[in-house]
Amino acid sequence: MYDKQxxxxxxxxxxxxxxRIIRRxxxxxxxxxxxxxxxxxxxxxxxxxxxxxxxxxxxxxDKITNNDLLPKYPDIDWKGxxxxxxxxxxxxxxxxxxxxxxxxxxxxRPLSDTIAKIIEDIKEGN
Numbered sequence: 097m098y099d100k101q102x103x104x105x106x107x108x109x110x111x112x113x114x115x116r117i118i119r120r121x122x123x124x125x126x127x128x129x130x131x132x133x134x135x136x137x138x139x140x141x142x143x144x145x146x147x148x149x150x151x152x153x154x155x156x157x158d159k160i161t162n163n164d165l166l167p168k169y170p171d172i173d174w175k176g177x178x179x180x181x182x183x184x185x186x187x188x189x190x191x192x193x194x195x196x197x198x199x200x201x202x203x204x205r206p207l208s209d210t211i212a213k214i215i216e217d218i219k220e221g222n
Contacts, residue, residue, distance in 0.1 A: 098161045100218055106160075107215050110153045113146045114208045121200035130193050140196060144184045147199075150207075151181020165214070172210050 120139055124130060130140040155178050157165060166174045180199070184191060 098164075103157055103160055103165065104215065104218055106153050106157055107211055107218070110150050111208065111211045111215065113150050113153075114204060114211060117143050117146050117200065117204050118208065121204070124197065124200060127193050127197045130197060140191075140193065143196065143200065144188070144191065148181050148184050151178045151184075154178050155181070169210050169214060172207055177207065 120143055124136075124139065128136075130136045154166065154174060158174075158178075166172075
């Protein structure tokens with residue numbers, strides 16, 4: 097068994113980081129919004145930093161739960177989320193801005209919904 101409060105704390109921090117990505121990417125309508133100005137690049141940099149933090153948090157949850165919690169929510173490619181952390185961390189200058197745009201527009205909200213569901217399930221004792 098694992099310490100549910102520790103996992104809840106990590107999940108809540110992760111959820112907040114995801115919400116910051118959603119807020120920061122709302123005005124981004126195309127890849128050029130990231131690449132066409134210093135402000136856009138700063139936004140991309142900040143989103144990448146949050147993705148690193150999210151990936152690291154999910155790796156920690158796997159360690160704490162013996163890889164038992166996240167697989168119960170198969171709608172998310174957990175390996176991909178954690179892997180994106182590794183790509184950004186180790187190959188930052190090779191980041192594909194189009195892929196980051198796609199992630200912001202198509203994968204962040206489903207991840208947010210799933211993290212919220214996990215938090216709810218843990219609080220309800222499921």
